[in-house]
Amino acid sequence: xxxxxxxxxxxxxxxxxxxxxxxxxGLLQEEEGAGRIIKDLYLLIMKDESLYQxxxxxxxxxxxxxxxxxxx
Numbered sequence: 556x557x558x559x560x561x562x563x564x565x566x567x568x569x570x571x572x573x574x575x576x577x578x579x580x581g582l583l584q585e586e587e588g589a590g591r592i593i594k595d596l597y598l599l600i601m602k603d604e605s606l607y608q609x610x611x612x613x614x615x616x617x618x619x620x621x622x623x624x625x626x627x
Contacts (some may be wrong), residue, residue: 562607565600567614572596576620583624590624597621 573588576583576593597617604614 562609565607566610566613568596569600569610569617572600573613573617574604574622576617576624580620580624593621597619 572593579589583593600617602613604610607614
C-alpha cells in the first residue's frame with residue numbers, strides 16, 4: 556500500500572484500532588483471544604511504520620496503548 560490511497564487505508568485501520576483499544580481496554584486485559592487479534596493487527600501496522608512517517612504520532616499512541624493492555 557503505497558501512495559495517498561495506502562496511507563488513507565492505513566490511517567483508517569489505525570484509527571479504528573486505537574478507538575477499539577481505548578474503548579475496550581479493560582476487557583482486553585481479561586480476554587486472551589482478543590489480545591492475540593490485537594497483537595496481530597499491531598504487528599502488521601508496526602511492520603510498515605517506517606513507510607508512513609505521517610502516521611508516526613498515531614503509531615506511537617498505538618504502541619503505548621498496546622503496552623498498557625499488556626498485549627505485547
